[in-house]
Amino acid sequence: MNLLLIGVLLALIAIGYQIGLRKSRQLAGQGNNSAMLHSRPGYYGALVALWCGIPAILILLLWNLIEPSILRHVVMDNVPANIAASLNPASTAVLMDRVQAIASGFGVSDQPASYELAAAAELAKMATVAAFAKFAVVLAIAIAGLVIAKKRLNQHFRARNQVEKVVNVALALCSGVAILTTIGIVMSMFSEAMRFFSFVSPLDFFFGTEWNPGFSTSGSADGQYGLLPLIWGTLMVSGIALLVAVPVGLMIAIYLAEYASSSFRAWAKPAIEVLAGIPTIVYGVFALMIMGPFFKMLGDMVGLNINATSALTAGFVMGIMIIPFVSSLSDDIITQVPRALRDGSLGLGATKSETIRQVVLPAALPGIIGAFLLAASRAIGETMIVVLAAGNSPLLHANPLEAVSTVTITIVNQLTGDTDFASPQALVAFALGLTLFVITLGLNIIALYIVRKYREQYE
Structure with missing residues (x-):
């Protein structure tokens, strides 16, 4: 369903670009005199495409982030209270995998419990409803953005400024991803290194002249x-x-x-x-x-x-x-x-x-x-x-x-x-x-x- 939704959304974005381009040419009048417009026609098309795509994509990402938590609560609501209280995070993950396997139709290797079957049935129903709701909401937002952007277009609209602002923000986000990735790598190494130094003295590590690590099962630094x-x-x-x-x-x-x-x-x-x-x-x-x-x-x-x-x-x-x-x-x-x-x-x-x-x-x-x-x-x-x-x-x-x-x-x-x-x-x-x-x-x-x-x- 997600792939179909993304495909339809990309098609709408392409349609939005063409609509904005055609509207800009209508605003330019006979002969497509772009001198009558604040921006080149391509900027108007790009602006409509951005209004169509960006809000819908943000809603789609937010939905996909929240949906697993909601479905997890749906499953846990169908688990008896005494069983749910005895589950730790690892066993909860195992239970979720089993219920999802049953709901998808693949099943599990052993005989599922009755509450697992009930949870799987409820999960399948909620997943279907959520998929259609997501499809409808995302497409509605995309179409609404397309219509609003088309109505806002006029000869004096600063389409180029708006598009360049979005491009600048996108470039800044790309730079931020690279920087944050580097920071994340360093911090992950630093945190794990600090755990190591809780076992071994930094002086012994940095100034030691013998390397012969022991492999023990007790968790000690032999x-x-x-x-x-x-x-x-x-x-x-x-x-x-x-x-x-x-x-x-x-x-x-x-x-x-x-x-x-x-x-x-x-x-x-x-x-x-x-x-x-x-x-x-x-x-x-x-x-x-x-x-x-x-x-x-x-x-x-x-x-x-x-x-x-x-x-x-x-x-x-x-x-x-x-x-x-x-x-x-x-x-x-x-x-x-x-x-x-x-x-x-x-x-x-x-x-x-x-x-x-x-x-x-x-x-x-x-x-x-x-x-x-x-x-x-x-x-x-x-x-x-x-x-x-x-x-x-x-x-x-x-x-x-x-x-x-x-x-x-x-x-x-x-x-x-x-x-x-x-x-x-x-x-x-x-x-x-x-x-x-x-x-x-x-x-x-x-x-x-x-x-x-x-x-x-x-x-």
């Missing part, structure tokens, strides 16, 4: 929850990734911006950026099956013991993955350096390479540093590559040729399997996620500050 090995592993893998991505990406950006022909640049830059579109699980499999054994074989040839799963393997492949971030951002920043600076340097007798080293790169350096920091935050938050290629060894050591564990690996490990999400063994994942969020947010803020502070110097 084991060690030291964060430092995970942070060190994360920084080690990210550092190796940046050592790979920063010089390669920067050299690619310099070549594409300063040396490459326009025809070569036209296909080379998109080809490099394809690397950013490859799923990270593919990079992880590539690191596990190709690069890990390759590094191990290379280590055997030179007498080094390199694990197939190690910080080197994960960091190297992650560096390949973030090369497009560095090269694309750096290329855009280098090409924004004014041509006058290059011409002035060349006019004074500097060579092209000297101009790049002494003029272009210093001018673009703040933006390039911002690109490096954004790439670093991308590397710190990577999951699948390190899950498959880093080795998951939460030990505090400085050897990149051995296995390590990162914050993202640990989050995956703590939230997989049959885990009680109220236990500290699972709640620690939220504390780790909050820590990772703060680190990446700090890097992003620093990068954006650097870019915005120095961006206007050469505009």
